[in-house]
Structures are given as C-alpha cells and as structure tokens.
Amino acid sequence: MKKNIFCIMAAVLTFSYSTLAANAPPLTAKQFIDSVKKEGAQKVIAGIPDADNGEWDYIMHNITNGNDDWLKAVPWVSGTNSEAWHEDIISALAGAIPANVEGVMSVIKSGDITPSINQVCSMPIYNKNIPQLNEYFVQAVQALYKSHNPKAKKCLEQLVKTVGQAGPFKEVD
DSSP: OHHHHHHHHHHHHHHHHHHHHHTSOOOOHHHHHHHHHHHOHHHHHHTSOOSTTSHHHHHHHHHHTTOHHHHTTHHHHTTSOOHHHHHHHHHHHHHHTTTOHHHHHHHOBSTTSSSBHHHHTSOOOOSOOHHHHHHHHHHHHHHHHHOOOHHHHHHHHHHHHHHHHSOOOOOOO
8 A cells, every 4th residue: 555655656746847847937048058157068058959849949949039138148159069059050040130130140250250141141041931031031131231230231242142143942842
C-alpha cells in the first residue's frame, strides 16, 4: 500500500513539475544576455534546443519581429562559431527590416564582420513563397528608404543589387 501511495505521489509531483515547466514564462532577452555574460555565448547557444516551437524558434521569432530587446541580444552572440546560429540570425535580422529598420541597423556591422550589411541585406529569406518575397521586398525597400541611417542606405543598395542580379524567383519544394 505504501508503495502505491509513493508511486501516486511521484506521478503527481512529476505531472505538477512538467505542467509548471510547460507554463513557465518564456525566456526574456535580459535573461538570455545575462546567461551569455555569465556562461559565455558558445555554451549558452549549445544548450538551446532547436526543436520545432522550442526556445530557438522563440528567440528567432522575436528577432524577426524586430523586438528591440532581442535585437540587443544579437551582438552578444554574433562572435560564436555556430554556423547554424549565424544563418538563422542573419535571416531573422533580414526579416526584421520592415518592422524595425533602426533596430536592425544598430546591430549589423559595416564590412565583413558578422552580421554584416552584405549578409543581412542580400535577402536571405528562405521560408517564404514568391508573393511573400515580393511583399517583403516592397516593405523592406519602403522601410530602408524612409530611414536616414547611412547603414540603411547601404542596405537598400545591397537589397536592390541582390534582386537586380537575381533570376526569376522560382517555387522550390
């Protein structure tokens, strides 16, 4: 009998803990930056699960939406050796241009240092169809054109150059 009660209590505690973990507030940009400061970018990034709808997607979603707090986290991790992180961060920054051009320009660098203007502003958007790419291009051009930031002008030039040199967009499975 005691064994059954112990098993039931263990199951209830496990369920309670998993429910609390599932309902825990999401990681904030400040918590992420503090963790990087304390443990180092490489260790923190290595510990982020990249499963669908996981913490990785949450961070990328916030950067893509141009969230200022998350954009400020980018410089803290831009020097890591994670190729997957760089590709995702560059794509997320590109996606954020229409929403927060000034925030994006504040974290991208001139020259070849990652994330660079050439990388972010060469339309590295991989998850959109042709109409969505066209809409992105128009919105990005409008946002960049309205900005008085010199980096935004260079970004606009790079974006137009990239699209001008590209062949027709094709749907790919």
